Structure formats: structure tokens, C-alpha cells
Amino acid sequence: MEGDTGSGLAWAMGHLQYLLLVAAMLPARLVRVRIGVIASAIAGILATGLFSFEPALLFWNVALLLVNLVLLLQFMRSNxxxxxxxxxxxxLKALLNELPRARARHFLDQGLWLTGKAGETLIRQGEPVTHLFYIAEGEAEVTSGGKAVGRVGPGDLVGEVTVLSGDTASATVTLQTAARMWCAPAQTLRLYLDAHHDVRHAVEMSFATALRHKLQEMNKAVAEAGGLR
Structure with a gap:
């Protein structure tokens, strides 16, 4: 009877191991994959070492556990x-919070920080967007067809709509005050994101969130002004 119970538990743990291994492949973040594989290896160790002793399979499950533990610890230390x-x-908190800190650091290193002066144009309507900007301090006015349609300030991106596609800008953005900004060349970003798909996914999600926020603010401004005229 005990043998049947042990065999049943070994069977259940064996299937649990593969279920956990499959589930570990689903998350986009590498650290979650590592944790999932570690959980799968532990289930495999229980199945092949405790409930049904199989030395060869036990060895490989222990090896799988140790390798992923070492890699996870290295990942955590680097972060x-x-x-x-x-x-x-x-x-980092507003736009790159879905990325591990080491990956976010690598992305930020593709650009540089600079100070802009009032009156400087960051992007111009009808022209290709050559740089992506993140405004840390200062304000800028957004105009389309010579008419003001909005403003951007601390925490906002400039150029995120077309910087990756290479399309021309749909509006002009001009600094109204001195500004502290992070700036990255469009070509550099395209090449970098083409080579780092996990970063691209996180950045595109942040771009979509930033665009949605801008549209909400623009609609709010139009409503407060009494609608379009």
C-alpha cells in the first residue's frame, strides 16, 4: 500500500514538475523564468529522490536547481x-518599472542628459523625429498648424509616437522654459530595441501609456476651453 502511495506521489510530482516548467516559460521577465525553473527542479527532486528513487533523474534535477540558483543570485547581485x-x-519608476534595474540602466545609457533653453524646438511638425526626449524639469508647448494644442512637462515624453517608426512629427514641440531632459538619437534607439526584444516590449508599453496620458490631458484642456472652435 505504501508503495502504491509513493508511486502515486512520484507520478503527481513528475507531472507537477513539467507543469511548472511550462508555466516558467510564460513570463516575459527573466527572473520569473528562473524562479519557475527552480520550482520545477524542486518538484523533480521530490519526485525522483523522495517518492520514487531514480538516481540519474535526481542528478539532473539537482543540477538544474543549482545552475538556476547560481544564475538567479548573479542576476540579483547585478541588479x-x-x-x-x-x-x-x-x-525609471514612470517608464521603465517593468524592466530589471540592470536592463533599465543599459537602456538609459543609450542617451544622455542635457539642459535645453526656452525657445528651443525639440521636434518640428512635418519633419522626421530624430531624437526621443524625456522631460525631467521644465515645460514645452505643443502646436499643430501654428495653433497651440497642448503642453508637456516633467515626466512627459516627446517624440515617442513616431521615433521608432521613422514617420514625420504630427506637431511641433517648443520649450517654454529652461528644461532638464534625457535625450536619445532615434537611430540608436531603433538599433538597440531591435536587438533587445524584452526592453522593446517594456518601452513600447510605456510609450502607449504616455500617449494615452497626453490624449486625456488634451481632451481635458479642450473641454475646459469650451470645446473646439
């Missing part, structure tokens, strides 16, 4: 060592 400047921390 813990990453540092961000006071300018970068808000950008």
Missing part, C-alpha cells in the same frame, strides 16, 4: 549593484 541618478529615478 542590486546598479545605481541611478536623482534625474533618472523618476524616469
Amino acid at each position: 542590486a549593484a546598479v545605481r541611478f541618478t536623482p534625474d533618472e529615478e523618476p524616469m
